[in-house]
Amino acid sequence: MPRYLDGPEVRFTINDGIFLDTEFFNGESYEALEPHRMFPVSGKDRYIALLDAEGKDVAIIRNMATLPEKERATVQSALDEYYMMPKIKRFIKMSDKFGIWMWTAETDRGIFTFEIRNHLTAVKPLYDGRVLIKDADDNRYEIPDVNKLDKKSKKMIMPSL
Amino acid sequence: MNVITNHPIPEKFRVLAETVMKGQTPLFALVGDLDLSGRYNDSVMFFTRDTIFAFDEKHREKYIAVKIEALREVHVKRMYGNALFKAVTVDNKRLNLLRFTYSAADIGDAAALYVNGVIEHGFNDDLVEMVHATYNKQRSFCPRCGRKLPNPEAECINCASKKNLFSKFTRYIVPQKWKLLLCVILSIITTIMSLVPPYITRIMVDDVIPSASQGVEIAMQRLISVLVTLICVYIVQYTVSALRGYILRYTGDQIVINLKKDIYAKAQYLPLSFYDKTSTGSVINRVNSDTGTIQNFVLRISQEAVVKFFLLIGLAVIMFSMDWKLTLFSFVPIPLVILTGKFFGTRIAPKYRRLWRKSSAISTLLADTIPGVRVVKAFTNEKETTDKFSRYCDDWMKEDRKAAVTANIFPNIMTFLVTCGSVIIYAVGGSQIITGSGDLTLGMLVSFVSYASMFYDPVNFFANLSDSYQNTLASAEKILDILDAEPEHDFGKGKVPERLQGRIEFRNVNFSFDRSKKVLSNINLVIEPGDIVGIVGTTGSGKSTLINLIMRYYDNYEGDILIDGINIKDIDMSYYRSQIGFVQQDPQMFRDTVFNNIAYGTPNAHVEQVMYAAEVANAHPFITKLPDAYDTMLGERGVGLSGGERQRVSIARAVMKNPNILIFDEATAAVDSETEHLIQAAIERLIRGRTTLMIAHRLSTLRKANKIIVVDKGEIIEFGPPEELLAKKGKYYKLVQIQSMSDKLISQKQAENFE
Numbered sequence: 001m002p003r004y005l006d007g008p009e010v011r012f013t014i015n016d017g018i019f020l021d022t023e024f025f026n027g028e029s030y031e032a033l034e035p036h037r038m039f040p041v042s043g044k045d046r047y048i049a050l051l052d053a054e055g056k057d058v059a060i061i062r063n064m065a066t067l068p069e070k071e072r073a074t075v076q077s078a079l080d081e082y083y084m085m086p087k088i089k090r091f092i093k094m095s096d097k098f099g100i101w102m103w104t105a106e107t108d109r110g111i112f113t114f115e116i117r118n119h120l121t122a123v124k125p126l127y128d129g130r131v132l133i134k135d136a137d138d139n140r141y142e143i144p145d146v147n148k149l150d151k152k153s154k155k156m157i158m159p160s161l
Numbered sequence: 162m163n164v165i166t167n168h169p170i171p172e173k174f175r176v177l178a179e180t181v182m183k184g185q186t187p188l189f190a191l192v193g194d195l196d197l198s199g200r201y202n203d204s205v206m207f208f209t210r211d212t213i214f215a216f217d218e219k220h221r222e223k224y225i226a227v228k229i230e231a232l233r234e235v236h237v238k239r240m241y242g243n244a245l246f247k248a249v250t251v252d253n254k255r256l257n258l259l260r261f262t263y264s265a266a267d268i269g270d271a272a273a274l275y276v277n278g279v280i281e282h283g284f285n286d287d288l289v290e291m292v293h294a295t296y297n298k299q300r301s302f303c304p305r306c307g308r309k310l311p312n313p314e315a316e317c318i319n320c321a322s323k324k325n326l327f328s329k330f331t332r333y334i335v336p337q338k339w340k341l342l343l344c345v346i347l348s349i350i351t352t353i354m355s356l357v358p359p360y361i362t363r364i365m366v367d368d369v370i371p372s373a374s375q376g377v378e379i380a381m382q383r384l385i386s387v388l389v390t391l392i393c394v395y396i397v398q399y400t401v402s403a404l405r406g407y408i409l410r411y412t413g414d415q416i417v418i419n420l421k422k423d424i425y426a427k428a429q430y431l432p433l434s435f436y437d438k439t440s441t442g443s444v445i446n447r448v449n450s451d452t453g454t455i456q457n458f459v460l461r462i463s464q465e466a467v468v469k470f471f472l473l474i475g476l477a478v479i480m481f482s483m484d485w486k487l488t489l490f491s492f493v494p495i496p497l498v499i500l501t502g503k504f505f506g507t508r509i510a511p512k513y514r515r516l517w518r519k520s521s522a523i524s525t526l527l528a529d530t531i532p533g534v535r536v537v538k539a540f541t542n543e544k545e546t547t548d549k550f551s552r553y554c555d556d557w558m559k560e561d562r563k564a565a566v567t568a569n570i571f572p573n574i575m576t577f578l579v580t581c582g583s584v585i586i587y588a589v590g591g592s593q594i595i596t597g598s599g600d601l602t603l604g605m606l607v608s609f610v611s612y613a614s615m616f617y618d619p620v621n622f623f624a625n626l627s628d629s630y631q632n633t634l635a636s637a638e639k640i641l642d643i644l645d646a647e648p649e650h651d652f653g654k655g656k657v658p659e660r661l662q663g664r665i666e667f668r669n670v671n672f673s674f675d676r677s678k679k680v681l682s683n684i685n686l687v688i689e690p691g692d693i694v695g696i697v698g699t700t701g702s703g704k705s706t707l708i709n710l711i712m713r714y715y716d717n718y719e720g721d722i723l724i725d726g727i728n729i730k731d732i733d734m735s736y737y738r739s740q741i742g743f744v745q746q747d748p749q750m751f752r753d754t755v756f757n758n759i760a761y762g763t764p765n766a767h768v769e770q771v772m773y774a775a776e777v778a779n780a781h782p783f784i785t786k787l788p789d790a791y792d793t794m795l796g797e798r799g800v801g802l803s804g805g806e807r808q809r810v811s812i813a814r815a816v817m818k819n820p821n822i823l824i825f826d827e828a829t830a831a832v833d834s835e836t837e838h839l840i841q842a843a844i845e846r847l848i849r850g851r852t853t854l855m856i857a858h859r860l861s862t863l864r865k866a867n868k869i870i871v872v873d874k875g876e877i878i879e880f881g882p883p884e885e886l887l888a889k890k891g892k893y894y895k896l897v898q899i900q901s902m903s904d905k906l907i908s909q910k911q912a913e914n915f916e
Contacts (some may be wrong), residue, residue: 084242110201159511
């Protein structure tokens with residue numbers, strides 16, 4: 001049975017960007033736990049495991065919303081540092097040169113060009129309009145809502161859905 | 162600055178780098194694609210003999226220079242979708258030097274290896290060489306298109322295929338060229354025949370019917386002779402057309418069957434990594450339906466297109482010779498027809514592609530759940546599965562409906578435009594006859610309209626060709642995905658040693674399925690011939706992956722695996738695998754007899770050989786009890802045999818090969834203890850004198866092992882004879898303790914119950 005965290009039970013301090021030094025209010029303390037989303041695709045703010053150096057979970061945050069404001073911000077900053085799944089705002093160019101798809105997109109982290117090797121397996125539409133994309137180097141991207149893309153971007157991505 | 166790098170050095174750091182490094186030439190550079198805050202940006206790191214220079218806008222002064230001697234270690238921290246090059250200084254300060262996406266992560270690993278090497282042993286040229294080798298491997302791009310190649314010598318499949326997508330398919334067509342040519346000739350005959358009736362109509366209207374004025378008898382005679390000609394023409398036309406249809410269908414079948422055979426054969430040779438990424442359902446779909454689309458298209462191009470082209474020319478000539486003005490009028494709708502066709506093409510293509518995806522999703526679900534029907538039933542998941550299926554079907558229908566709208570509106574618009582052409586001819590020609598201007602006769606007008614309507618058909622065909630071309634392109638893409646995929650290498654090439662002794666050596670082997678997580682790291686071990694090696698470790702520790710690498714299911718690992726001192730990548734693949742007996746945890750049976758299932762992989766096996774193998778595997782006793790004995794037909798995936806029985810059949814299969822290396826992957830994991838004894842006895846009989854690797858959860862099955870490998874998180878943490886490991890009181894000792902404790906508990910409980 002994992003140890004679940006609900007509400008104010010711990011104090012977190014950022015350690016080296018992605019780690020959390022964790023002090024439980026009952027006096028236990030752990031150094032450099034790595035917060036890990038259990039559902040990085042389907043539920044980003046729920047079930048965040050805190051792993052020790054061995055990869056064993058010390059505790060699981062059941063829901064980020066139950067943490068006090070300050071602790072939530074601390075965990076969030078560690079997660080933001082660790083997880084990188086840029087949100088695609090629009091597609092700028094898709095070229096199909098020599099059978100390689102090079103997609104250029106504007107994301108929340110800037111403009112980037114990536115290679116899609118097989119657009120049948122690289123693009124995964126979900127039912128809620130979200131689209132997940134995995135490039136040839138296994139980097140991941142996300143379109144938060146494909147229906148909200150501008151007309152030009154939509155036209156470019158639609159055949160791959 | 163000329164330096165080995167994974168990408169061109171970013172312009173914005175070039176000048177700064179040159180001043181900072183004061184003319185030192187770095188050994189190599191690592192170009193990142195993120196800045197330290199995780200936004201896409203330029204960044205770069207230079208490595209010299211003693212210093213690392215990291216350039217990033219987020220560094221104070223835009224760069225940081227670190228002496229390697231001031232560092233304790235460096236490592237690449239792989240996170241989600243990105244990685245950090247981190248350093249720890251001697252006084253325990255942590256530094257983030259560079260950030261990059263997975264695209265540069267492999268290079269980053271090599272760079273870290275270099276720095277750690279310098280920290281540990283001081284600078285030497287071997288380290289630089291190692292880094293350069295990694296860079297060269299990464300830089301095996303196709304010189305034409307820049308595409309990354311699986312290995313430096315590989316031919317770029319994209320450049321080869323994109324030169325002309327359909328040239329790939331010509332080798333299926335060329336063997337049929339004479340039959341196809343015959344069909345073309347026959348088609349030309351039918352086409353010419355089809356041009357005759359309108360001409361006869363003209364004779365009827367203009368000559369025969371008016372000749373009644375010269376006497377009924379003459380007129381009737383003329384009528385009969387014209388009609389007989391007409392009948393003869395029809396007989397020739399339809400006989401030839403039937404013959405042509407037969408040859409064409411037969412030829413088409415040959416083309417598509419050859420294509421299917423090739424795709425299937427190719428699918429068998431594809432590496433497992435292909436199947437990790439592609440669902441089997443979509444492969445089945447490609448073999449079944451996409452080949453049909455190709456067939457249709459090939460026939461359209463090689464037959465109809467040729468015939469329609471001649472028809473078009475022929476009609477144009479006839480029409481112009483009849484009345485050139487009228488002909489020009491009838492051409493009026495043609496530009497519109499073509500434009501509409503083009504527009505239609507661009508609208509329908511994406512729809513077909515989406516449609517393909519949806520139908521492939523349905524086949525995937527089928528391939529998943531129908532064979533897994535036992536699990537579905539066990540979890541009473543019938544409704545969920547049915548719902549999912551109907552949802553997929555509805556999705557497909559929605560897409561198909563959209564496609565149907567486009568696919569039906571446009572052709573009808575075109576037909577309407579064509580009809581407008583006839584109306585124009587009637588208007589112009591009719592008014593000419595009524596007013597008596599020009600020399601057009603009624604018969605000529607009637608036959609002209611017939612010719613004109615025939616004329617639009619090939620025009621329509623060529624305009625519509627883009628539609629079927631697009632549809633075919635989608636299918637061809639799918640098929641080429643298989644036909645062009647890199648197969649497993651080295652079948653029928655490479656060394657064939659006389660006999661494998663069975664000495665297995667791993668040298669610095671690292672492996673990951675994708676770039677996100679290392680599955681095996683730094684594996685070094687030597688297994689001597691005749692060793693019986695137990696591999697233990699928790700689930701997911703990498704035991705099976707170790708075996709997968711020995712089996713060469715995955716080839717893209719770093720480091721070397723050697724058998725008898727030969728790199729396994731240099732050994733002929735089919736010879737190599739034939740030397741290894743592999744008994745899997747869940748043995749796969751085929752829908753065939755027990756005999757054939759045992760003899761699988763050994764063609765022309767002698768009956769007694771098979772029975773001997775069954776005997777060794779302890780399978781013979783239960784097989785003889787079956788009513789049909791060795792002729793017992795197994796259902797799909799071995800329905801009709803129990804798990805233990807299937808396991809023994811699969812051991813018999815391994816015996817048949819008489820391999821020098823044996824691998825058991827949890828062979829007794831899923832059977833009761835009595836069966837386990839039978840299997841265990843079979844295994845012990847089999848392994849004598851052969852190098853044997855056994856993965857086992859139950860340590861009791863490893864009592865014959867003379868060496869134990871303990872795998873943990875992708876690393877070998879212990880390796881040696883079991884007694885030694887027990888004496889060391891490490892992980893193996895702990896595992897034995899835990900298991901013997903639970904065994905003791907069980908026997909205690911049993912003893913209590915018996916009292």
